[in-house]
Amino acid sequence: MIRKPFVALVVAATLAGCNTSPVEPRRPAAELPAKPAAADIAPAPESLSAARTQLSLMAAENRITNTLTWAGEYLQQERAEDAKQLLAELNPQALNQQQRFQLTLLHGRATLALQNPRETLALLTQEQDNILQYPADQQAQLDLLRADALAMSGQLLDSLQQRVAAHPLLSDKDQEYNHNMIWQLLMQLPATDLAGAIDKSSGDLLGWLTLAQLYRDPIADLDAQVTRLNQWSAQWRTHPAVNDVPVMLEALEKAASQRPSQVAILLPASGPLETVGATLKQGIMTAYYQHKQDNLTPTLRFYDSSGDDILAVYQQAIAEGADFILGPLAKEKAATIASQGTLPVTTLALNYVDEEQPLPDNFFQFGLAPEDEARQIALQGFQQGDTQAGILYPKGDWGQRVAQAFADEWQALGGTVTAWSEYQEGPAIGDTVEELLLVAQSEQRGKAVSRFTNLKVDERPRRRQDLDFLFLIANPDQGRQVKPALNFHYAKDLPVYATSLIYSGMSNPRRDQDLNGIRFVEIPWLLGDENSALHQLTDEQWPEGHGRYERLFAMGIDAYRLQGRLYLLNALPSSEMPGVTGRLRMQQQRIVRELNWAIFSRGEARALPQVSAPATLSSRPGSATTSR
Incomplete structure (x- = not known):
């Protein structure tokens, strides 16, 4: 499953809904009314005014068919406003059931493409009595439309419920699209909402939620995650997501087998970056203590990277048994290590080197890049x-x-x-x-x-x-x-x-x-639940806090967690880690934060309510990040 920002993905999928060319991930094309003879239909005119003029000269049935067809073409061309205006020319009362279904579907997709999910939901509510008379497969397509609108309105759990309920009634192509969108929602649902939904759910929805929770857990022991995934597969043998589990299991098992046993951490212990280094170390150690109950917590060894010869420090760490390097912090020192060609062990620098610099395959970067x-x-x-x-x-x-x-x-x-x-x-x-x-x-x-x-x-x-x-x-x-x-x-x-x-x-x-x-x-750390176990542990260890260095402390927490999850992020393009500095994913050997x-x-x-990382694009006044 390819991860994209969810709302942008919904809009793209909406526009792709009337397209016959492959789009990944794409909304399967809606069933269009049977086309009349070629002599009775023509490509959509370039301008809306020309379309209206031509339609006004047509007999009633041809006018209806051409209006629906041309509106679909305008949606393909990302001309949602023109499609909506054209559809407004139709009188719903004059349409047969198939045409009214098509009008509702196209009108709803146009309003979604125009980023007006409330209008889409109002349309579906208004048409509800008619929708109940449609065949099951058409009802299911409109259910997906409603699910898209709910997600864009920030109602992620409601959208999930709608998608899961509609899934068995969909065609194979629709199921592929819906499956992808369910997973996107699950990856973006806040952890507290995910846990709360599990307590109130049953059936396939419960299966989806529990799978997402165990897959997303950033502090779980890798071996325990493998065991829990196997248990999930045994419990949910007929679940729609069961075929995804082998890929997850393979990646988790490989991550567990490549888990480092000794991590060398290269941080400045003196000089102008001494305080920064000390704060990062405190974050790393806090995360380490939180994981201490794991059976295979790695040994940590700290090295002072404040000197001029970073390669000597790097080589010393490897000679003393390190099979994973975390650091260095300084940009130029990270670049020096990256320039060495193939590296003896996986290295996660705590800064970003110039994008033009070629990187060894096992060199990665993480930082708080503005x-x-x-x-x-x-x-x-x-x-x-x-x-x-x-x-x-x-x-x-x-x-x-x-x-x-x-x-x-x-x-x-x-x-x-x-x-x-x-x-x-x-x-x-x-x-x-x-x-x-x-x-x-x-x-x-x-x-x-x-x-x-x-x-x-x-x-x-x-x-x-x-x-x-x-x-x-x-x-x-x-x-x-x-x-x-x-x-x-x-x-x-x-x-x-x-x-x-x-x-x-x-x-x-x-x-x-x-x-x-x-x-x-x-970062979530500064906006999150202050009563979380990790916040409480931090308050016990550092009651005075870290002032303006609090973000660096959080970076240390995620840096420690990444040493065990780096393979997973690199191997699965769809995977991400919900960190305290943001939702973390891999992009060209860089950890990117959302x-x-x-x-x-x-x-x-x-x-603000976390809707779709960063937020929904829906209505300006009530939405998470776009309300004015």
């Missing part, structure tokens, strides 16, 4: 249907690099950067924001027009309107200057999305009032 966050925010904007973005970043190479990562991803997705500006902290931020928003120009235009007309002209200044949202790179102090400046310059309604840099990690409601309304990505979403409200950072 570029990942920038790309996630770009994807979120794309998923919610935005097309125009502004970028505001602090002056300097670092800010420019993160801004460029966002811009590259945003433009690759088809978006346009309509405003791009750097700022310097201090009084000049207000001027930078005003220039970014083109407020002065709007005021000047209004005055100029009023000089040459007798009409009353609204001369009040206003911000530019070619921005769907602003991507902001700022620390808390900078953000406390930027957001009030945006509010002052008529952009209070402009959505602002920020990286985790905006949040200090500590509650400060009095000062953070000025950040209200900013949405940002953040963070949770939060919003500043009344000066507090509040977690």
Whole structure:
């Protein structure tokens, strides 16, 4: 199963629903009404107005058939709005049962492609009496449509229930699509929701939920997971997912057989990175103690990597029995090891080397790259249907690099950067924001027009309107200057999305009032359940916390967990690990993080409902990350 961001996958599958060419994973084509003779039908006209003109000249039955066929073609061409408008010309009362089914299916897919799941759900509710009269296979196709809409609305468990109930009634192709989407949902359902659903479920749904729980467990002993998977297979012999288990078992068994027995950890113990190294070590040791009950917990040995000769330290660790290397932390030292060609043992560097540098097959990278966050925010904007973005970043190479990562991803997705500006902290931020928003120009235009007309002209200044949202790179102090400046310059309604840099990690409601309304990505560790066993263990060991280094502490936890899961992530493209720094997956020998979403409200950072990593694109006001 190929993992894709769920909402984008739903939209892609919706558009693929009327397509006959292979799309992976794809929605099987709906059954179209039987086509009339070739002389009676033609390809859909290029323009909607031409289509309406031609349809108006047709006899009633041909008009209905062509409207449905052309709407399907427009959906194939990703012209969902045109498809929806064309379908609106039909009177449902004038259609036979097959045509009304097709109208409902196409209309629902168009509204989903336009990212309006509430409209889709309302349509299906309105048509419910008619739907009950359709054959079972048609009802099942509309059940899948409802499941897609529920997922896009953030109702993941309801979507799962709908999919599982409909599954036996689907065709083989529909089952393949549905099977994939069920697994996508299970991988994105928050762990607490997953556990709660298990207690309330039965039948095939319970089988799916328990399989996902044991597969996703990031702290389970690998041998125990293999045993539990075998037990699951024995218990659920006729379950739709039973054929997936052998692949999981093979990967888990191989991961268990390749589990390291001695891990060498290369961290700086002196110099400018001493505190960073110490914090990472504390996170690693906390995770180690949590796993201590496992029978095969590896031996850990720490080495000081702060010296100049990192290769000597690396070779010493191997000579002393290490069969897995964790580190080093410094980027240039990681690059030095990566440049050695084939490495004697698997190595997970705690930083990222330049993408152009060729890597040994057993060299991997993990870190807290802000570029990942920038790309996630770009994807979120794309998923919610935005097309125009502004970028505001602090002056300097670092800010420019993160801004460029966002811009590259945003433009690759088809978006346009309509405003791009750097700022310097201090009084000049207000001027930078005003220039970014083109407020002065709007005021000047209004005055100029009023000089040459007798009409009353609204001369009040206003911000530019070619921005769907602003991507902001700022620390808390900078953000406390930027957001009030945006509010002052008529952009209070402009959505602002920020990286985790905006949040200090500590509650400060009095000062953070000025950040209200900013949405940002953040690691689960800082937004999660403070009563979890791991948080309690951490509080016992480090009651004072780690202040601004808390994210590095969380990185240490995930770094330890990854040493046992690296093979699994590398071997199965669909696999991921729910870590405390994000949902972790492998991409070209890099561990990529997908963070949770939060919003500043009344000066507090509040977690937003986790819908589809990062969030659903549905309605702006009520959805997790897209509500304005």
